[in-house]
Amino acid sequence: MIPATAEAIERVSARCRRLVGKRAMFAAGVSMVPVPGVDWLTDIGVLMKVLPEINAAFGLSPEQVEQLAPERRVVVYKVLSTAGGLVAGKLVTRALVLQLLNLVGVRLTTQQAAKYVPLAGQAVSAALTYSALRYVCHQHIDQCAAVARQLQLPAPTPVGG
Numbered sequence: 001m002i003p004a005t006a007e008a009i010e011r012v013s014a015r016c017r018r019l020v021g022k023r024a025m026f027a028a029g030v031s032m033v034p035v036p037g038v039d040w041l042t043d044i045g046v047l048m049k050v051l052p053e054i055n056a057a058f059g060l061s062p063e064q065v066e067q068l069a070p071e072r073r074v075v076v077y078k079v080l081s082t083a084g085g086l087v088a089g090k091l092v093t094r095a096l097v098l099q100l101l102n103l104v105g106v107r108l109t110t111q112q113a114a115k116y117v118p119l120a121g122q123a124v125s126a127a128l129t130y131s132a133l134r135y136v137c138h139q140h141i142d143q144c145a146a147v148a149r150q151l152q153l154p155a156p157t158p159v160g161g
Contacts, residue, residue, distance in 0.1 A: 001059045001064075002058060002059035002060065002064075002148055002151055003058065003059070003148050004152065006149070009058075009145050009148045009149060012057050012058055012148075013145050015057065016053075016054045016137075016141045016144075019050060019053065019054075020050060020054075020133070020134055020137040020141070023049070024046070024129070024130045024134045024137070025130060026042075026046065027039070027042050027129050027130070028126040028127070028129045028133075029126065031043075031126050031128075031129040032123070032125060032126045039129060043132075043133060047136065047137075054137065054140055054141055054144060058145070058147070058148055059148075060076075060080070060144055060148075065077070076147075076151065079147050079150045079151055080147060
């Protein structure tokens with residue numbers, strides 16, 4: 001269900017931010033393991049799991065949107081298309097996650113290089129992983145909240161009717 005009030009949107013946003021913090025912390029811990037590729041797989045896995053959870057929390061998963069009344073579904077799709085979000089209301093695929101990770105590509109490339117510097121490099125790698133995942137997910141939460149806020153606005157009345 002799409003949150004119907006400003007307070008509900010804030011509660012959902014806060015709950016999603018806590019979830020993101022936990023998942024990003026997990027990924028940061030994995031990134032400290034000096035095995036090439038494990039961190040990337042973890043980052044992709046975390047995003048493929050948490051992004052659909054955020055969509056669902058806001059009532060914007062593809063399945064939830066499809067269950068809406070037809071006229072409401074049209075409104076939701078229009079708002080989603082004008083919001084410019086990459087993930088809200090969409091099926092989260094590996095390709096979509098890789099596209100999101102490209103948005104923070106410099107951080108993750110630096111993270112890969114830093115990983116091979118003993119101790120300090122692993123700490124930098126963990127910090128970069130945490131901040132990159134947190135950034136991507138917080139952007140998505142903000143976009144979902146904006147969509148939910150737009151859906152709260154009253155429908156325009158037809159002119160002359």
